[in-house]
Structure formats: structure tokens, C-alpha cells
Amino acid sequence: MSVLLTNAVSLDGPAGVARRGTLRAGGPGGGSVEWIDGAEESVRDGEVLDCHGGLVVPAFGCGHHHAYSALARGMPAPPRVPRGFAEILELVWWRLDRVLDPAMIEASALVTAIACARAGVTFVIDHHSSPGAVRGSLETITAAFDRVGVRHLLCIELSDRDGESVRDAGLAETAAYLESGRPALVGLHASFTVGDTLLERAVALARRSGTGVHLHVAEDPVDQERTLERHGVRVVERLHRAGVLDLPGTILAHCLHLNDAERRLVADSPAWVVQNTESNQANAVGRFDARGLGDRIMLGTDGMHSDMIRAARAAYLAGQAVDAPSPEAILGRLRAVDRYAAGRGLRPAGDDLVVLDYDPPTPVDGGNWPAHLLYGVTSCQVRHVVVSGRVVVRDGVVATVDEAAVMAFAREQAERLWERLRRGDV
Numbered sequence: 001m002s003v004l005l006t007n008a009v010s011l012d013g014p015a016g017v018a019r020r021g022t023l024r025a026g027g028p029g030g031g032s033v034e035w036i037d038g039a040e041e042s043v044r045d046g047e048v049l050d051c052h053g054g055l056v057v058p059a060f061g062c063g064h065h066h067a068y069s070a071l072a073r074g075m076p077a078p079p080r081v082p083r084g085f086a087e088i089l090e091l092v093w094w095r096l097d098r099v100l101d102p103a104m105i106e107a108s109a110l111v112t113a114i115a116c117a118r119a120g121v122t123f124v125i126d127h128h129s130s131p132g133a134v135r136g137s138l139e140t141i142t143a144a145f146d147r148v149g150v151r152h153l154l155c156i157e158l159s160d161r162d163g164e165s166v167r168d169a170g171l172a173e174t175a176a177y178l179e180s181g182r183p184a185l186v187g188l189h190a191s192f193t194v195g196d197t198l199l200e201r202a203v204a205l206a207r208r209s210g211t212g213v214h215l216h217v218a219e220d221p222v223d224q225e226r227t228l229e230r231h232g233v234r235v236v237e238r239l240h241r242a243g244v245l246d247l248p249g250t251i252l253a254h255c256l257h258l259n260d261a262e263r264r265l266v267a268d269s270p271a272w273v274v275q276n277t278e279s280n281q282a283n284a285v286g287r288f289d290a291r292g293l294g295d296r297i298m299l300g301t302d303g304m305h306s307d308m309i310r311a312a313r314a315a316y317l318a319g320q321a322v323d324a325p326s327p328e329a330i331l332g333r334l335r336a337v338d339r340y341a342a343g344r345g346l347r348p349a350g351d352d353l354v355v356l357d358y359d360p361p362t363p364v365d366g367g368n369w370p371a372h373l374l375y376g377v378t379s380c381q382v383r384h385v386v387v388s389g390r391v392v393v394r395d396g397v398v399a400t401v402d403e404a405a406v407m408a409f410a411r412e413q414a415e416r417l418w419e420r421l422r423r424g425d426v
């Protein structure tokens, strides 16, 4: 499949100068993008999209997401106001994820994939949790993301919080998914909810499958405190000793409360860090500081939303009072997910295309694009999204599924989920 983008503006001219014309996206391999010079060119096996002078940029990717939390928006309040991060988990998220069933998981994944597509996000690294419906959960999410046309790298956040049978079911589901040949990670919730047996088994499974571990690291001081209390070491030291850091493609989400020695361990390893600014702000757990963590830092949303332009802006603004990142540094973190994907043999989101209705009041070129992105661009400007030569968003509307029908289905599932929370089924 290929798509012809007419009246397109791109910043890939000499020295990043804006160039206007017609682009062909796709072709046999799906990933190539080229300028078409002759007006006689036509696409016989694809379609023509008019960009109306819109700016064509590489699509975005999300380094840490939780599709399972998509039906939480506006949900009933917890039985009491959580005091601190551990209670936010116990009273909000662990009550919600325990009552998810396959239909709710499907609705959550569909609406997340739609939100991603509409925001120009075509690759998602997800961290799933549904302790009451483990079996088949990764297949359900895969089918939903594939239906919408958003690429994914999944895992289940395994832990010991729900006992051995849920833990073992999660390991079995992960192993079966990996054995089916699909790319995935071995997920863990966080050091403080993972015992030594599970940690060993997760590392062994990841090693056997040639993949990495994806977990939350020092999101709140409680992770350090409980890890020290139970295991006598700090979080990153524990992960280092268990072999987590050296696995290919390991992802450490958050990394807020690390000392200098832990930062050195992370920087000296091949592991990747994900910054989730708005989630950290919402939970009041601390501020991300990139100093000493190396250059493998991606951006994520931690399930709060699916808009990576917004996540980049939040990282840039919040960072000014901490490590003062430049617009170029933030764009580097936003694009790091493409380096991650390429390194894992996956197609980078950057091979896909987004057309933005962006007609700036000041000159734009490759050099000042990072500042334009952070100060002027919003996901509301996404007009078209093309993934592997397939049109996923056309004129601001998802082209692959009936959005209104999916939203109606999701609201039904949200009602069922909230009713269970109100009844206190957990």
C-alpha cells in the first residue's frame, strides 16, 4: 500500500528548509517516504490525501503507557482520600485493575489506540494489569491495537500483590505471548511489589526470550524504603544484581528517587529510562532529573493520556526548574523511542507520518522546529496519520474503526466497571 500526500510541506529540504510538494509514503516495504517531482505520478494501489499545505512530520511513539486505565476518567472516588503514593495504588489503581474483565480490557485498548492515532502516536509501549482476567489479556490488547492500526510492544506488570496463582498466570500469559513470536517485554510492577522468586523467574524468561524487563523504578520513596527493608539493598542495585539492567531493551519507568551510584549504574547499562512528567505531578511523587542518567531517556504518559506532544511540552516546562532541558534535548527524548524500537528490530514510529494543520506566524525550519513543536504545535492540529502506507487518520477522523461505536461500547464498559467499584467488589 502507498499513499500520495499532495500540497505537503516538509522540513527535509537542504538545511532543513521547508519544501512544498507531493510525497509518496509507503510502497512495498511500507516505510519509505519520497518526494514525487512529476505531476504525472499517480498511485494505483493506494489513495491520495490532500494536506492543504500542512506540515508532514514523523509520527510519535509513547515509551510508557497503561491502556488498562482508560476507563478511569471520571470514575467514582475511592472509599477515602489516599494519603501518599502507596495508598493511591491501593485505593485507586489496584481496586480498578482487579475488576477488569475481557470486555473492559478490549474497550480500554480500543479507546487508547484511537486516542493515540488521533494524536499522531503510532507506536505504544504498554504496561498492562488485570489480575482478575490475566489469560488472553495480551491477545485482546493486540487485537484492539491492530484493528485501529497502532503498533505496540506489550507486557503484563507482574507482581506478588495478588498471590501466587495470579503471579503464575501472568508469567504463563507472558511466556505464551513471547513463544508465539510476537515482540513483547517481561513486565514487573515495581521492586517493592516483586519478591525474589518472581524477579528471578522474570529475568530468566526475558533472557530465554531475548527481551528486556519493563518496570516502575523509584517512582516514589516507598519503592526504595520497602526494597531496603525487605532486601537490604536499594532498588537499582537489586535490579543490577538480578541481571535486569543488562537485558536487551529493559525499560525503567520514572527513576525519580535514585542516588548518584544508582544513576551511574543506569547510565553505564544498556537500559532505557522513561520520563512521565504529568503522572509524577498528579501523584506528587517528585520531579524527574535527567542528570547522570545517560542519553537513553524516552518520554511516556503513564496512562494519563496518549498525547506525546503534550507530554513533551510538560517535560520541557517542568524541567526548567530542575535540569533545564533545551527544546532540542526534549525533542531528543521524544524521538528516543525510535532509537529504542530500531535497536529492538521494530519499525520506529518515525517511519510513519503525521500531517499537521500548522501554518505558523513565524518562519519554521529544521533548526527551530523543536521550539515550534513545544510552543506552537498541539495534537488538535493532526489532520492525517499514515502507518506503514495505511491511512489510519484521515481529516482528523480515525479511518480504521467507527469511533462513535467504540466510544459507546467504552461507556457501557465504564458503567459496568464503575458499578463494580461502587459495589466494592474488590
Ligand SMILES: [Zn+2]
Residues within 6 Å of the ligand: 064, 065, 066, 127, 216, 253, 302, 303
Ligand atoms: Zn506506569
